[in-house]
Amino acid sequence: MIAALVIGIARRYLPRNAATVITFGLPLWLGYVLALSWFEVLRPVPGRPPGILLIFAPIILFIAVVVVRSRWGRIAALAIPVALLHGLQIFRIGVELFLHQFWAIGLAPRMLTYEGANVDILIALSAPLFAYFTTRGGMGFRVALVWNLAGLLALVNVIVRSVLTAPGPLNILASDVPNTFVSTFPYSLLPGFFPPLAITLHILSIKAIRVALEREQDSQPSRSAR
Template sequence: MNPDIPIYYSILLILLVFVILIAIAQGVNYGLSRLGFQAGKKSKIATVTSLAIFTWLIVTETLAFSGYFKDYTSNPPHVVILYILPIIFIIYLLQNKKFERLLMEIPPSWLINAQSIRVIIELIFWGLFVNNIISKRMTFLGSNYDILIGLFAPFISYYCFQRKLSKYYAIIFNVLGLLFHLTIVSVAFYSIPGEARLFYPGPANTLYGYFPFIWLPAFITPFI
């Protein structure tokens, strides 16, 4: 852990990870039930899914504690792994027919509402900026507009899926959410120390080298 980061921000992020884990478990269980899976089969799939996620979390946590992601002299920096591996996994899932069937059974309103956690993340980022851990550019006061997606998510979900607002607005909303997310991911990457850094002034982004913030790019970012 970074001793300069107030402990309550770390605790809040860990709690957020557990909330996401519960949400994933509920979503998978609901989707499998809709597909007609029996209790034994659902339990097996849920166990395998949970073990896979926990293994990934433990591996990234262990590497963070070892200092592996604090090496910014390599080319590319080790932290790049946290961006590449989740992207590869997401591409694999999107091409997997079984996952596609499961995803289609989950209410789209749930997927929209899940974007609300961006508000919590942005408030954490703001607190880290106030404590001079990250630059202003990485917050909603700079180039990070993710908080808007989080704030509007419940309204888009309600009016698109419980009222008569066209569902195309939900698609547009998701596209905007992806663009905003790619923006902050780019800002975060080009704020790390070393040759890759493009954004000044303010502190370099060393946040992802520490537990539990390693889980932002390794787990939370791919989820939302």
């Protein structure tokens, strides 16, 4: 449902070529992630690099090259309403409920849930409020900017803990149960889709806010001159 929503937003707001890439590229990516877990490529094997890198490495590359550095990141940030970019983060409530259930059935450690060291649900619950702040301009943009930075830190906290509690050579954090959902079909979709989506929304939001603040600052001298 969230993937379909992302495609729908892309087709509504983005240029046709970008929307087409997302329409066909996103299902291919999700199929790739599912195939990795279905064929057990993500399961730890002694002497082999962690399989989860086959998911995280392309994600990091995409965010760094396309979202952060390319002109398409700026185009998307300015094309999609900034309030929508913030409001969409509410999907993370569902992610946190999944993580809690994974802990209940022994697929994830407690520290990855909102009962442990994961504060991500607070970001999700407050998303509509900060979406509203962006409609107020000025100070509202500045408050939303701080919220986005906090949201990124919350994601980094969960991602790092997720990697360091997964079985394999990077398992250096002691936990009640190992983090195995990342390599379990079909739950590999959670790390393969939702964290990069949340990070992308935060980065696009920050880009949009910075442009809006620059425009406000540029307009101030014109007002004073009048």
